[in-house]
Amino acid sequence: MKLEIQNINHNYDVEVLKDLNFMLDNHNSIAIIGVSGSGKSTLLRLMSGLEKPTSGTIKINDLAVDNPEYKKHVGFVFQQHNLFPHLTLKRNITLILEKTRSKTKQEADEIAMKYLKLLHLEDQVNKLPKNVSGGQAQRASIARALSGNPEIIFLDEPTASLDPILTHEVLTAVEELKGLGKSFIFVTHVLSFVKDFADYVIYMHEGKIHECGTPDILDDPKTNELNEFMKKVR
Amino acid sequence: MVSNSLSLNKLKTIISYIAAIMTVIAFMVFVALRQTDDFSFEPFFPYRNVILNGIKNTIFVSIISLLGSMVLGFILYLLQKSKIKYFNALIDVFTEIIYGTPLLVLIIVTAFLIGPAFNSYNRNLFGVLALIIYMSPYMKNVYKAAFSSISHDQYLAMDLFGFTPFQRYFYIIIPQVIRILMPPLMNNFSLIIKGSALLNLLSYPELFFTIDVAQSRNFAYVEGYILMWGLYLLITIPLSQFTKYIERKLSL
Structure with a gap:
């Protein structure tokens, strides 16, 4: 995956990201870490095209994220599963495939089942999101993100609302996806997962990329801030 | 177990x-x-057809008012959400006035002042219009609550998957909103049914008016009101039971 971030500024009411410039190539699993309010979720949302930056451009694999084509190449997993609550786990996937990817009912069904099985949900496919556990719902939303066959999957703190057991369950499921040949960009607080799964780490601090590199930087931080962060998280 | x-x-x-x-x-x-006085519904027996007709008229105007206020309420909702400040202010002022206005007063003003101002002396029409106007801010709130129940993230997801506006409403928004809309909508319907009794002021032959007419001839005032009470309950209780059923059936 090739990632180019140029002159990104982003404000809500306050300045969240400040003059961000960044280039990266040949990494397929990028973790973004940092304290709350450091701008990491915002950066993820901008890279996924979910939100538009106040100024600046982002290109991933040479495609600008504001290009309408780009959305077809990405999948997004939200903090809280964000499945459509009135649809079953399976329908959450087939509806999208039928209506926006012009698949037939049967094709959509096959694809949905394939990914739900991959996430170990074959027994839950006809349940509504409210009738499954948080971990199962989150796995279903990962299946939904995968079902459009995207190149890149974004995960925005996928386990933030889950207890440690469900967190483990979801993250293990994500690790099993390594062989699919997809790229992952994710925000998480679970550092063991970062070490296991990421091949590149971006540490955000006060709206800037403060330190970045292979996961080794977590064991040997160069900056005081990351050092402090690691102490607190441990 | x-x-x-x-x-x-x-x-x-x-x-x-x-x-x-x-x-x-x-x-x-x-x-x-x-009670020491005699009590009998018999004096109303000769008026049964008139009263039955009154029930029909009450249901008729209530349904018209329900539909009308749903449409007007939706327009108010859209205007309140509009980016044009004037519309927001207009809806605020309108809502404030309606909240403080007794329905009785609104019906009289609409039928006897506003109607004639537009060269219309069709009092029944303007009476129903008053009921519609009166309910519309409440309907607006029902829409507001229902639509705000769909999270920002859901809209982002619809965006991400590339749903067209029609698909968004048809497959995602309306199916969810209807579940939330139904119970308060039916509560408002009960309010409308009871409110429609005030249309008797315009001599519209709804339930209240027909019993009132009978009372003025047979002088069985207390019995008449008890009968009226029972008949209104006969309409509203099945309705609220039906609402609860729908609520259970659709709950998320």
């Missing part, structure tokens, strides 16, 4: 309801037995 305790719970609920209904009936019987 689970299903056992579940049905036991259900049994308890049913018994509680029967006990509650008995309590109300006991109170009514007590009140009835304490």
Whole structure:
């Protein structure tokens, strides 16, 4: 995956990201870490095209994220599963495939089942999101993100609302996806997962990329801030 | 074991309801037995067809008012959400005035002042219009609550998957909103049914008016009001039961 971030500024009411410039190539699993309010979720949302930056451009694999084509190449997993609550786990996937990817009912069904099985949900496919556990719902939303066959999957703190057991369950499921040949960009607080799964780490601090590199930087931080962060998280 | 305790719970609920209904009936019987005057619905028997017609008219205007206020309420909702400040202000002022206006006054003003100002002396029409206007801010709130129940993230997801505006409304938004809309909508319908009694001021032959006419001839005033009470309950209780059923059926 090739990632180019140029002159990104982003404000809500306050300045969240400040003059961000960044280039990266040949990494397929990028973790973004940092304290709350450091701008990491915002950066993820901008890279996924979910939100538009106040100024600046982002290109991933040479495609600008504001290009309408780009959305077809990405999948997004939200903090809280964000499945459509009135649809079953399976329908959450087939509806999208039928209506926006012009698949037939049967094709959509096959694809949905394939990914739900991959996430170990074959027994839950006809349940509504409210009738499954948080971990199962989150796995279903990962299946939904995968079902459009995207190149890149974004995960925005996928386990933030889950207890440690469900967190483990979801993250293990994500690790099993390594062989699919997809790229992952994710925000998480679970550092063991970062070490296991990421091949590149971006540490955000006060709206800037403060330190970045292979996961080794977590064991040997160069900056005081990351050092402090690691102490607190441990 | 689970299903056992579940049905036991259900049994308890049913018994509680029967006990509650008995309590109300006991109170009514007590009140009835304490009366010294004669009490009979018989004097209303000759008016049964007129009263039946009154029930029909009450249901008719209530449905018209429900539909009308749903449409007007939706327009108000859209104007309130509009980016044009003037519309927001207009809706605010309108809502404030309606909240403070007795329905009775609104019906009189609409039928006797506003109607004629537009060269219309069709009082029934303007009476129903008053009912529609009166309910519209409440309907607006119902829409507001329903639509705000769809999270920002859901809109982002629809965006991400590339749903067209039609697909968004048809497959995602409306199916969810209807579930939330139904119960308050039906509550408002009950308000409308009771509110429609005030249309008797315009001599519209709805339930209240027809019984009122009968009362003025047979002088059975108290009985007339009791009869009226019973007939309104006969319309509103099945409606609210139906609402609860829908609520259970659609709940998320």
